[in-house]
Amino acid sequence: MSSKKKGAPLPASSAGLLRFFEDDTKGYRLDPKIVVSIPVGLIVLSWALDLLLIK
Template structure:
């Protein structure tokens, strides 16, 4: 009995539905959102 793909991950090449965003853009959006929240949180402490 031949062993085919033993221990290998299968990547499907079927078309999937939904929004496709590159991982680096997800990280950038997360960092931007965290920065925005920190700025808004510290706003009462700022002199302007």
């Protein structure tokens, strides 16, 4: 039974996860609010145009 415990993988530690998310990569930084609001705005605009122009 002790051989099974030695071969089992260790759980991910929080320090390893923090190091992963702290790595900076090159590229654009966008606020999540912008990423969500642009598609929602396009959907609302599409519905408004459909209601106003199709009738």
